[in-house]
Every structure is written in structure tokens, then in C-alpha cells.
Amino acid sequence: MDIRERLLAAMNWQEPDRVPLTIYDWMLPRGTTERRLREMGVGLIHREPAHRTQYREVEISTREYQEDGRRLLRRTIETPVGEVYQTLEPEGAYDTSNWIREHFIKGPDDYRVMEFYLKDAVYTDNYAVISEYDRRLGPDGICLVRVAKLPVQEMLYQMMGMERFALDYYERRDLFDSLHEVMLQRYREMYEFAAGCPAPLLQLGDNVSSVVVGRERYQRYLMPQYAYIHNLLSGTGKKLAVHMDGRLQSLVPLIAESQFDIVEAITPPPMGDVSMAEARQAWPDKALWINFTSSMHIEPPEVVAEHTRELLSQAGSKRGFAISVTEDAPVEALERSLGVIAGVLAE
DSSP states (O other), X not given: OOHHHHHHHHHTTOOOSSOOEEEEGGGSOSSHHHHHHHHTTEEEEEEEOSEEEEESSOEEEEEEEEETTEEEEEEEEEXXXXXXXXXXXXXXXXXXXXXXEEOSOOSTXXXXXXXXXXXXXXXXXXXHHHHXXXXXXXXXXXXXXXXXXXXXXXXXXXXXXXHHHHHHHHHOXXXXXXXXXHHHHHHHHHHHHHHHSSOSEEEEOOOOOHHHHHHHHIIIIIHHHHHHHHHHTTTTOOEEEEEOOSOOGGGHHHHHHSOOSEEESOOOTTTSSSOHHHHHHHOTTSEEEEEOOGGGGGSOHHHHHHHHHHHHHHHOOSTTEEEEEOSOOOHHHHHHHHHHHHHHHHO
């Protein structure tokens, strides 16, 4: 089996020749070591949205500047009813993402701006780009279609931040609910594009963590939307994965009831709090596409190998199980640990 066949077999509960091993492509720079790892069976995962977004009246701009020796980015959304901005700080360790230092919504008036911004969007399909990436990857990986976070998760992570989210959820519920309803309507258009895209696997990038989402909001906001999207995919052959990279213990029974196919990016202990054995028992109908325990990448090879064997033992089967790297780690450490993991999987 090649890498693509192996991953699709595992995620469809078929019997791959060995447990798939993948990594988000931007985490592994191209070069000699990367080529050697691909030859050892490490698959590249490229993520693309199923839609493109354009705006009729909204203007979005980004300005880079320095403040107290820090490199910052200000991203501004200008609309006829006002403007909002967020401040980003590129993380310095691996230069792969940005920390949000200020969120778009800082007060009541910002809700109106965000609603206009959402209503102004025009969506078109991104199918040609998805097909082209799949062609380029060939047997070396897959183009995973990344669907936006569910509205409530997007509000939390991208628009508001935890403190503003918590305050407005209780003190400005009318504004909160109004924005959420606008997002629901527009995001369902995105889900239609995802359902029709030329890709077998879809990912909701929800970054679920039980200590942030909580049981009440998970039941109220996440579960109904998982069911809606899952039903939308019925008959398409596509599998729905949810990015659940946080601590999940208090959500275990609710995840079991949720309608999606793959728990993606779940991280084993000691970083996560649900073992692979517990996950297998609690969610027998959900495939596990795990994030290899990030703290292990810097350990000696024999420790990495033993941890890999323990994960395989707890998984119990190659069906419905795959290992990936979805969280940042030093490139040099990844290059070493991926070789060890791939070697164990090939045994």
C-alpha cells in the first residue's frame, strides 16, 4: 500500500498493511531528510478549504510594525458600519503560526461590524485547487479539506478570546446569540461546498478542549452542528474528522454520542487525559487519527520507540487508527522521532 491508500483504508475501518503515519506538510521542510522520511512511509497532509471567500464592500488589510522590540501584525476589517482589528504576534520558536494578542471583538459596537463582515462574504468553490494539490501529492499524502471551526469555536478563538467570550456569554447574550445565528447561516453555505468537494476526508478545526468548551456548551452548540454536517455528508463517502487536541476527559460520554467519524489530533497522556485504550473502549465507532505525544519528540530514540509500541498495543488494531504530527515541535527533533516511529510501524 502507498501512504494515501494506507490512510484511507484505516479511516474507513479496513485493514491497512501497517498503521499510517502522517504530518501536516508545513511542519516538515522539504529536503533530504524529508524525502527519506517519505520513503519510510511518512505521509504529507496538506489542508485546503472547500471554498474561497471574496467581499463586496468589506476591505481587509494587514500592517506590520514593531513595538518594544516585538514584531506585531495588525489585521483590520473595514466596513460601512465601522471597523475592527486584531493584533497578532508571530511565534518565534518555529515561525509557523501567530499568537492573537488582541481580538476583533472588544466591545458591544464590534458585534455589528462582525455581522456585516460575515453577511458581505461571497463564497465560491475551491475544488480546482484541492484537485491540483491531490495530484501533486499523489501517493505521498492527501489533501485534507479543512472546514472552518464551528461558529461558537470561531467566536471563542478568533473573534473574542476567552475572557470576552465568557463575559458576553452571560452579560450580552442578545449580541452573542445574534452573531452566532448569522454565523450559522453563512457557515452552512461553507458546509455545502465541503460536502461537494473532491476530497474523501474533511476536518473541522474545532480545537476542542473540555476545560474551555464545557459540557453545556458542547451539547448546546457543537453536537447539533456535528449532526447537521454528518447528515449532509450522508451518501457521499466522505468522512468527518473533528480536531480535538485538548483535554477531553469530561466530554468522553458526549463525544461517544456525537455524530462524526474521526477523532483527529487527540493527544495521549501525559499531555492529554484520555488514553488510547480508554478512547477505543468509549468510542468504538470512531476512528482515532492521533497526534503523537508532542513531549516525546525530544526524548531518546529508545523512549520514542517504546512509547510508539505502547500506543499500538492500546489501539489494539490497525483498523480505525492512524498516527500523525499536528502540533509544533523543533524540526530537528521531528526529523529524528519520525524516523523512529516509522521504523516501529514497519516492524
